[in-house]
Amino acid sequence: MRRGFAAVLSLLLFGAPSAAASRPHVTLITDSVAGSLIWDASAARIFSHGFDVDLELGSCRRLTTTSCPAGRETPENVLELIRAKGRSIGPNVVIAVGYNDFPAVYADGIEPTLRALGRAGVEHVFWLTLRAARHPYLQSNAAIFAAAQRHRELTVLDWNAHSRAHASWFQSDGVHLEGIGAQALARFMHDGVQRVLVAPPPIEVSLDFPKATITPRFAARLHAAGGHAPYRFSVAGLPRALHLRRDGAIVGSPPSGEWTLRVRVTDVRGVSGTQSIGLAVSPG
Structure with a gap:
């Protein structure tokens, strides 16, 4: 039987877009x-x-x-x-x-x-x-x-x-x-x-990964909506063996466990948003 990974995702709003609180x-x-x-x-x-x-x-x-x-x-x-x-x-x-x-x-x-x-x-x-x-x-x-x-x-x-x-x-x-x-x-x-x-639409982040799908290699992709494309992503809290690519893809072969990923997205005009994504991975 081929061993794979099953991932469960939860998307939690971590905070409002971090546009400067002070006056421009x-x-x-x-x-x-x-x-x-x-x-x-x-x-x-x-x-x-x-x-x-x-x-x-x-x-x-x-x-x-x-x-x-x-x-x-x-x-x-x-x-x-x-x-x-x-x-x-x-x-x-x-x-x-x-x-x-x-x-x-x-x-x-x-x-x-x-x-x-x-x-x-x-x-x-x-x-x-x-x-x-x-x-x-x-x-x-x-x-x-x-x-x-x-x-x-x-x-x-x-x-x-x-x-x-x-x-x-x-x-x-x-x-x-x-x-x-x-x-x-x-x-x-x-x-x-x-x-x-001051007034670009707020930026929100999502992670595209089919729930309950079992694959031999983990692959997911970050998406952003709002603000002004194109976007740049950074992620804190990735488990070992998972890597973020420049195009927003997260790939690798992670161990089993649960993590909270802190995802930051910045649009072309420098406006940023930060959200947390809960990620649970178990062997398939």
């Missing part, structure tokens, strides 16, 4: 358009809700070239600011700059900016498109979308499309904001960041 840190870097959060306190509150924010609001800021003077001061450009802040910039950065840049120069500056953000440990970059009140801004927007195709960490927040039908949000130049527009922009940025950082 978000740095917002602007020129004078999104810099309207300086003078509109309601807009600043809308954007800051639920976040730990660093508001780097500046008029006439450019991406990588020398910024234009704003009164008696010339603000740091985005690249200079990133380098000056280093890792204190935090893991999440919103870029709302570009109205003072020439499109070709702006496009060339996107890659150096993203490299600097990566060196500073930034995990998520949110980049606003420009409201295309002038044709050159369409070229800048095309460069933003092209960069998003090359960089998984980059999320485009398409302010141009979102604001297109709302002329009342803007001053006569079609770019700078009235109070209602400043609040609309703050809400748009806040919700775009929150969708990525």
